[in-house]
Amino acid sequence: MLQIKDLQAGIEGKEILKGINLTIQPGEVHAIMGPNGSGKSTLASVLAGRSDYEVTGGSVEFLGKDLLDLSPEARAGEGLFLAFQYPVEIPGLSTINFMKTAVNEVRKYRGQEALDAAEFLKLMKEKMNLVNIDKNLLTRSLNEGFSGGEKKRNEVFQMAMLEPRLAILDETDSGLDIDAIRIAAAGVNAVRSKENATLVITHYQRLLDYIVPDFVHVLYNGRIVKSGGKELALELEETGYSFLKNEMNIA
Amino acid sequence: MSTINIIKDKARELGTTQADALQPIRSAALASFDKLGVPAVKHEEWKYTRISQLFNQSYKIGTDTVDSKLNWELFRLPEFETANELVFINGVYNAAASTVRSAGLVVLPLEEAAKGEYASIVSKHLGHSAEYLKDGINALNTSFLVGGVFIGVNRSTEIEHPVYIYTINDGRAENVFAQPRTLVHVAANAGVMFVETYGSIGHADHFTNQVMEVVVEQDARIEYYKIQNDHAGASLVSTTHFRQVGKSYVHAVTISLNGAMVRNNLNMVMEAEYCESNMYGLYFTSDSCHVDNHTIVDNAKPHCLSNEYYKGILDGASTGVFNGKIFVRQDAQKINAFQSNKNILLSDTASVYTKPQLEIFADDVKCSHGCTIGRLDEEGLFYLRSRGITEATAKSLLLHSFAVDILEQVKPDAIRVYIDQLISERLGSYYGNAYPI
Numbered sequence: 268m269l270q271i272k273d274l275q276a277g278i279e280g281k282e283i284l285k286g287i288n289l290t291i292q293p294g295e296v297h298a299i300m301g302p303n304g305s306g307k308s309t310l311a312s313v314l315a316g317r318s319d320y321e322v323t324g325g326s327v328e329f330l331g332k333d334l335l336d337l338s339p340e341a342r343a344g345e346g347l348f349l350a351f352q353y354p355v356e357i358p359g360l361s362t363i364n365f366m367k368t369a370v371n372e373v374r375k376y377r378g379q380e381a382l383d384a385a386e387f388l389k390l391m392k393e394k395m396n397l398v399n400i401d402k403n404l405l406t407r408s409l410n411e412g413f414s415g416g417e418k419k420r421n422e423v424f425q426m427a428m429l430e431p432r433l434a435i436l437d438e439t440d441s442g443l444d445i446d447a448i449r450i451a452a453a454g455v456n457a458v459r460s461k462e463n464a465t466l467v468i469t470h471y472q473r474l475l476d477y478i479v480p481d482f483v484h485v486l487y488n489g490r491i492v493k494s495g496g497k498e499l500a501l502e503l504e505e506t507g508y509s510f511l512k513n514e515m516n517i518a
Numbered sequence: 519m520s521t522i523n524i525i526k527d528k529a530r531e532l533g534t535t536q537a538d539a540l541q542p543i544r545s546a547a548l549a550s551f552d553k554l555g556v557p558a559v560k561h562e563e564w565k566y567t568r569i570s571q572l573f574n575q576s577y578k579i580g581t582d583t584v585d586s587k588l589n590w591e592l593f594r595l596p597e598f599e600t601a602n603e604l605v606f607i608n609g610v611y612n613a614a615a616s617t618v619r620s621a622g623l624v625v626l627p628l629e630e631a632a633k634g635e636y637a638s639i640v641s642k643h644l645g646h647s648a649e650y651l652k653d654g655i656n657a658l659n660t661s662f663l664v665g666g667v668f669i670g671v672n673r674s675t676e677i678e679h680p681v682y683i684y685t686i687n688d689g690r691a692e693n694v695f696a697q698p699r700t701l702v703h704v705a706a707n708a709g710v711m712f713v714e715t716y717g718s719i720g721h722a723d724h725f726t727n728q729v730m731e732v733v734v735e736q737d738a739r740i741e742y743y744k745i746q747n748d749h750a751g752a753s754l755v756s757t758t759h760f761r762q763v764g765k766s767y768v769h770a771v772t773i774s775l776n777g778a779m780v781r782n783n784l785n786m787v788m789e790a791e792y793c794e795s796n797m798y799g800l801y802f803t804s805d806s807c808h809v810d811n812h813t814i815v816d817n818a819k820p821h822c823l824s825n826e827y828y829k830g831i832l833d834g835a836s837t838g839v840f841n842g843k844i845f846v847r848q849d850a851q852k853i854n855a856f857q858s859n860k861n862i863l864l865s866d867t868a869s870v871y872t873k874p875q876l877e878i879f880a881d882d883v884k885c886s887h888g889c890t891i892g893r894l895d896e897e898g899l900f901y902l903r904s905r906g907i908t909e910a911t912a913k914s915l916l917l918h919s920f921a922v923d924i925l926e927q928v929k930p931d932a933i934r935v936y937i938d939q940l941i942s943e944r945l946g947s948y949y950g951n952a953y954p955i
């Protein structure tokens with residue numbers, strides 16, 4: 268469903284992604300690991316359409332469409348979702364009103380009827396239960412004054428509401444304790460299906476105990492330097508990333 | 519003859535035709551206007567608001583007779599059926615069109631109030647704003663003190679229904695110069711709410727120079743909402759001067775959405791201990807609209823609290839001005855005064871001038887102020903768009919959410935919803951995408 272070919276991107280003349288190749292099929296879960304600053308969030312942002320980043324080469328195809336040609340909202344409409352590493356605070360806009368607008372705009376994009384108030388409430392209740400999020404949080408200003416964990420849970424809630432085909436989770440586990448990780452993972456697993464795929468970006472292997480990946484990739488210095496099965500994550504947990512640097516230096 | 523000379527002649531003429539108790543005040547004000555003239559841009563308080571240019575065209579002077587069938591009802595506010603409604607046409611109070619329904623609310627022509635049981639209140643408070651606004655514009659209004667009203671709220675009365683004030687100009691035939699004048703007295707332990715709106719019939723240019731003086735006695739409470747959404751040829755100087763002579767509560771919200779040149783002077787003179795005053799404002803302007811909010815908070819006594827929070831969204835070639843003066847006099851220990859002004863510029867041709875001015879002569883006080891000028895938050899915009907919200911709707915949502923904390927200060931539900939709708943419609947027309955409420 269997603270084919271990334273030799274993707275190169277940067278910001279203000281600085282090269283960050285130096286030729287990424289990655290293919291994700293429906294039903295698969297991929298994990299991207301790698302040390303800080305290696306370009307994981309940049310990859311996620313470029314896929315979601317953040318305009319600060321300039322794509323300097325390569326291509327991305329999503330469900331048969333040229334992803335890089337689409338606006339961020341069209342990408343969401345096509346079924347892409349990014350759970351932000353640093354969710355944005357928006358004073359004066361509640362998560363509920365935000366989601367009411369988002370769900371219906373996405374439905375409009377997909378040629379579906381808008382949900383009325385009752386239908387929306389029903390959907391919201393269902394997803395609230397799924398990710399175990401408090402209603403009070405959803406009536407407050409979006410992410411404003413939320414703890415790190417609350418912000419991440421809100422991202423998972425939004426993902427559940429929008430039912431994406433491909434969910435990209437950027438360090439959704441950071442800031443969460445183990446119970447919260449379990450709940451977040453349950454949210455991800457609940458929307459998993461044969462048609463949908465997930466790309467999990469993480470630092471730690473512990474999230475991968477709950478969201479078990481089919482493939483693990485190591486991103487380092489703007490390139491995927493190693494790919495393997497779920498055992499690669501365990502291996503990294505034991506040895507850390509230092510070996511990579513040695514490997515790279517030799518190479 | 520120049521417009522200013524025509525206006526002066528008219529004021530002098532009033533001196534011969536109006537032989538009432540207010541004539542000495544008018545004459546003194548006319549002498550003062552003669553001396554001060556119309557403020558030029560070199561006048562510090564009028565630096566960004568070129569008020570003199572409004573005197574370059576001719577006007578029908580608003581004390582002349584009006585069409586009794588004027589359709590001012592167009593501008594009625596929600597739930598008017600149960601409200602007190604005071605109608606000013608071309609600056610003159612129109613008793614026939616007005617409705618006073620609440621017990622304890624007294625509405626009298628100022629000339630009459632000046633000689634009856636309210637005479638001492640009138641003589642003590644009418645014209646007090648001139649001590650703070652030492653300029654020709656304020657004097658000019660006073661020199662035309664005709665057709666104004668006295669509004670009294672009786673002691674220990676909670677006025678059940680809001681008081682709506684409609685300031686309407688009839689511009690079907692010619693430009694209008696209108697100068698409404700009001701003196702409000704809220705007696706001890708009374709409570710009242712005002713909502714004021716402005717409108718024009720016809721498309722001629724107007725200049726409304728309004729002065730409202732409000733006296734708030736011990737334990738009295740007043741809420742005061744102003745909605746300014748007149749057409750692009752309507753200019754307004756709106757002075758609202760509060761005197762808190764006893765421990766009291768004032769809550770004022772000024773919403774400015776359209777007009778040619780709009781200048782608000784909002785003064786809070788806190789003459790007693792433990793006064794509280796809130797001043798909120800939202801200006802959302804486009805095209806060549808100019809909105810200037812000048813505020814003064816004068817702390818004379820200890821233990822007072824003032825909150826001031828103004829927000830602006832400026833588009834097109836519009837201009838916003840915010841000037842917030844806070845005086846803390848020597849005796850005013852342990853006061854709290856907060857001030858904040860935040861602005862979003864939506865275009866390269868819009869501009870905003872913001873200036874806090876704190877003069878503090880007491881040492882044990884808490885004052886804070888801050889101002890920001892920025893663009894629409896790009897991070898927020900991307901976040902919303904990444905959830906499938908179109909750019910247009912995302913902008914609407916962000917601007918609406920920027921305005922929300924001022925909107926929330928409009929306490930009566932019907933009025934808040936009404937203002938919210940005006941803003942949402944504007945956002946909708948702006949981005950070609952109705953904002954979903």
Ligand SMILES: Nc1ncnc2c1ncn2[C@@H]1O[C@H](COP(=O)(O)OP(=O)(O)O)[C@@H](O)[C@H]1O
Nearest residue numbers: 278283301302303304305306307308309310319
């Ligand atoms: N907006 C930006 N401006 C400048 N440099 C950036 C920006 N975003 C990322 N970078 C740089 O790009 C590199 C990769 O960052 P990032 O993608 O956030 O890495 P990761 O998510 O793997 O920690 C880092 O060196 C970072 O400093």
Ligand SMILES: [Mg+2]
Nearest residue numbers: 307308352438
């Ligand atoms: Mg990152």
